Amino acid sequence: MIISKKTKEQIAFAIFRILGIITLGVLIWILGFICFNGISVMSWDFIFSYPEEGMTSGGIFPAIVGTLYLVLGSIIIAFPLGVMSAIYTVEYAKNNWVTKLIRIMTNNLASIPSIVFGLFGMTLFVNTLAFGDSIIAGSLTLSLLILPVVIRTTEEALKAVPNTYRTGSMALGANKIQTIKRIILPTAFPNIITGLVLSIGRVSGETAPILFTVVAYFLPKLPSSIFDQVMALPYHLYVLATSGTDIEKSRPVAYGTALVLIIIVLLMNTVAGVIKNQFQKNKK
Amino acid sequence: MNKVLEKFVESLLKMSSAVTGITVLLIIIFLFKEGLGLFKSSTVEKGYTLVVNTQNPVNRLTSVEIKEIFDSEIENWKDVGGSNDDIRIFRFDEIFTMYSDEELGDGYSLLPQKLGEIIQSDSTIIAFLPLKYVPKNMSGIKELKTDIISISDFFLGTTWLPTATPSALFGILPLIVGTLLVSFIAIIIAIPFGVGVAIYLSEIASEKVRKVMKPAIELLAGIPSVVYGFFGLVVVAPIVQKVGGLTLGETAFTGSLILAIMALPTIITISEDALRNTPKAMRDASYALGANRWQTIYKVVIPYASSGISAAIILGIGRAIGETMAVLMVTGNAAVMPHSLFESVRTIPATIAAELGEAPGGGTHYQSLFLLGCVLFLITLIISIISEKISGRKIIKE
Numbered sequence: 001m002i003i004s005k006k007t008k009e010q011i012a013f014a015i016f017r018i019l020g021i022i023t024l025g026v027l028i029w030i031l032g033f034i035c036f037n038g039i040s041v042m043s044w045d046f047i048f049s050y051p052e053e054g055m056t057s058g059g060i061f062p063a064i065v066g067t068l069y070l071v072l073g074s075i076i077i078a079f080p081l082g083v084m085s086a087i088y089t090v091e092y093a094k095n096n097w098v099t100k101l102i103r104i105m106t107n108n109l110a111s112i113p114s115i116v117f118g119l120f121g122m123t124l125f126v127n128t129l130a131f132g133d134s135i136i137a138g139s140l141t142l143s144l145l146i147l148p149v150v151i152r153t154t155e156e157a158l159k160a161v162p163n164t165y166r167t168g169s170m171a172l173g174a175n176k177i178q179t180i181k182r183i184i185l186p187t188a189f190p191n192i193i194t195g196l197v198l199s200i201g202r203v204s205g206e207t208a209p210i211l212f213t214v215v216a217y218f219l220p221k222l223p224s225s226i227f228d229q230v231m232a233l234p235y236h237l238y239v240l241a242t243s244g245t246d247i248e249k250s251r252p253v254a255y256g257t258a259l260v261l262i263i264i265v266l267l268m269n270t271v272a273g274v275i276k277n278q279f280q281k282n283k284k
Numbered sequence: 285m286n287k288v289l290e291k292f293v294e295s296l297l298k299m300s301s302a303v304t305g306i307t308v309l310l311i312i313i314f315l316f317k318e319g320l321g322l323f324k325s326s327t328v329e330k331g332y333t334l335v336v337n338t339q340n341p342v343n344r345l346t347s348v349e350i351k352e353i354f355d356s357e358i359e360n361w362k363d364v365g366g367s368n369d370d371i372r373i374f375r376f377d378e379i380f381t382m383y384s385d386e387e388l389g390d391g392y393s394l395l396p397q398k399l400g401e402i403i404q405s406d407s408t409i410i411a412f413l414p415l416k417y418v419p420k421n422m423s424g425i426k427e428l429k430t431d432i433i434s435i436s437d438f439f440l441g442t443t444w445l446p447t448a449t450p451s452a453l454f455g456i457l458p459l460i461v462g463t464l465l466v467s468f469i470a471i472i473i474a475i476p477f478g479v480g481v482a483i484y485l486s487e488i489a490s491e492k493v494r495k496v497m498k499p500a501i502e503l504l505a506g507i508p509s510v511v512y513g514f515f516g517l518v519v520v521a522p523i524v525q526k527v528g529g530l531t532l533g534e535t536a537f538t539g540s541l542i543l544a545i546m547a548l549p550t551i552i553t554i555s556e557d558a559l560r561n562t563p564k565a566m567r568d569a570s571y572a573l574g575a576n577r578w579q580t581i582y583k584v585v586i587p588y589a590s591s592g593i594s595a596a597i598i599l600g601i602g603r604a605i606g607e608t609m610a611v612l613m614v615t616g617n618a619a620v621m622p623h624s625l626f627e628s629v630r631t632i633p634a635t636i637a638a639e640l641g642e643a644p645g646g647g648t649h650y651q652s653l654f655l656l657g658c659v660l661f662l663i664t665l666i667i668s669i670i671s672e673k674i675s676g677r678k679i680i681k682e
Binding site for chain 1: 289293294296297298300301302303305307314315317318477480481484489496500504507509510513514577581582606607608609613633640641645657660661664665668
């Protein structure tokens with residue numbers, strides 16, 4: 001039997017459509033499952049109170065605060081560094097072996113598994129620099145992880161600024177720094193922020209790099225300095241799911257923690273999307 | 285003044301861009317510095333030694349032999365090159381059942397003496413003792429020589445028992461096999477979906493569908509791995525257990541399923557970029573020859589994008605190999621050589637995450653975990669270089 005090329009096309013397209021639907025279905029399944037099970041424990045109390053009875057009830061406040069500190073700490077380190085690095089490679093560096101080497105290194109940094117960052121953070125920040133298990137050690141480790149993300153998005157944002165802007169500014173007598181400060185950075189700003197927002201989502205969910213650099217199983221009070229340990233949402237979920245005092249009884253708290261993590265990621269992705277859309281509209 | 289400021293800013297920017305390069309170098313230096321010490325260490329636990337009677341012809345035991353002797357798998361000295369006698373194992377603690385505290389003297393001052401007497405009196409004994417209680421200058425006893433951990437023990441050893449006493453075993457082959465098994469099966473599952481969805485998005489889907497699918501895939505990439513692990517643990521593992529009729533749902537296959545989902549966004553985004561980069565002129569030429577859309581896709585677009593698609597798949601493998609938390613949570617973590625997909629396995633990253641917390645700093649176990657980190661680092665480095673090489677190459681058949 002000869003199948004006409006029209007039928008072949010219909011069959012092929014149907015298969016691709018089904019693959020697309022399955023992929024979307026898996027996402028909806030995961031999100032739906034977590035939301036459906038997590039929504040019942042979700043309340044202000046859950047977010048703003050401490051764990052109770054061996055973490056089988058009560059809230060996750062210290063873990064939320066800990067994750068917040070880690071996000072802040074790593075952003076403060078990685079964001080300026082990444083943006084400056086990108087400005088150098090796009091605006092200053094000539095296309096020579098130095099630029100090439102930096103690009104290769106950035107790519108490699110992005111491909112290193114997160115657990116390797118954890119090992120590195122442990123030897124350098126925790127042991128060699130003697131920070132101990134602390135917010136500062138954890139933030140430094142996490143900042144290395146998001147550095148390539150910040151660099152790459154900033155580079156793309158800077159490259160998207162039309163060259164006429166640069167020559168126009170120069171023609172008016174501005175020097176390079178003035179051009180970058182007054183023209184290029186304001187134009188590229190929304191896209192740079194997208195990278196920042198996405199890396200917030202990334203940092204809040206990472207577990208492996210903080211395992212040996214900052215995180216604690218349970219702390220009765222909030223940290224008072226950057227040399228204290230903290231609890232963190234992803235590690236909290238890991239502990240509750242695998243080795244809590246009573247795994248069955250702590251399941252609801254685990255679902256709730258997973259839901260909070262998902263909400264953070266969802267929120268960050270939405271914010272990034274909105275900024276990007278706004279930017280594209282303004283450009284038109 | 286302005287000139288000075290400008291120079292200053294430029295060098296500041298230059299320095300910050302050097303940070304990534306320095307970081308990669310530091311990672312290599314620190315990981316190897318901590319890890320390579322393993323190859324200078326003895327397999328026997330630090331501060332302990334093995335002692336035998338001088339009449340015993342055996343002078344040296346390998347770590348595997350020591351393990352098998354103390355597990356009672358080797359019970360006769362002739363199996364390890366000695367005389368035909370049954371081996372008598374003497375563990376240090378036994379001394380306290382033979383003598384009371386008073387008999388051992390003040391601060392155990394007579395302990396070495398008593399230990400020495402026991403070893404002197406029995407030519408078939410092998411004693412595992414703390415170094416500080418080994419009797420000094422006593423005739424009739426000798427310390428056994430043990431191996432230094434070798435590179436081949438590490439890479440080709442088939443047993444991972446880093447905390448076993450008296451002799452730990454650091455064979456990482458089961459971990460490497462476990463990692464590769466889980467990752468490759470994951471990629472085989474992910475390829476049809478990843479490439480299929482990429483083709484669908486770039487060639488077939490309407491703008492409306494794309495507007496829904498693209499953010500969905502970004503979200504799939506954004507979900508933390510620990511959430512995937514949790515989902516795998518409470519949903520996928522029980523399903524695998526039920527469908528496969530297994531006693532435990534935490535298997536290599538469960539890990540592969542979760543990793544396949546996690547590798548999808550990488551494969552989809554990079555393949556889609558490659559597909560979209562096909563020049564319009566090539567598509568138009570194909571249409572002009574009378575080809576319909578599907579023919580154009582598989583005769584023109586896919587071949588043109590094939591290098592990009594392969595790079596995407598290889599990057600997906602890299603993602604899967606380095607993934608830690610999700611795999612740690614769903615594969616069951618048995619550090620043994622896997623015989624089938626439906627057994628529990630343990631990957632390299634999962635081993636590091638699970639064991640580093642309990643490994644005493646600077647010890648052989650700690651060093652071996654850092655060395656595992658080096659191995660993991662090198663594997664992912666090679667993968668990222670290969671994928672860069674492939675995607676840089678544009679294949680245009682004439």
